[in-house]
Amino acid sequence: MISNDVLIGCIKKTIPDALVSVLDRTGTMDHFVIRVVSEAFQGKSLLDRHRLIYQALSGPMSDGRIHALEIKAQTHQETSETAASEIKIQI
Secondary structure, X not given: OOOHHHHHHHHHHHOOOOXXXXXXXXXXXXXXXXXXXXXXHOOOOHHHHHHHHHHHOHHHHHOOOOOEEEEEEEOHHHXXXXXHHHHHHHO
């Protein structure tokens, strides 16, 4: 088991400007949905973005504290564009 605060801390050590949200999918504190917004992702492919996050979480991944992980990694601009398109769809 690992807390949301520890996960966020791990990511922020590797990506200091990251805005991180964590959702415990099952209540068992080992299945997570993580959303990371950072300018460090600018110009990086989805695979490279995920690699960066997996690198940040390599300790808890290798020792079994994280069993399953769903990742959403975006820049601030992509987050704004996603929010704008969701608003248009709702109207």
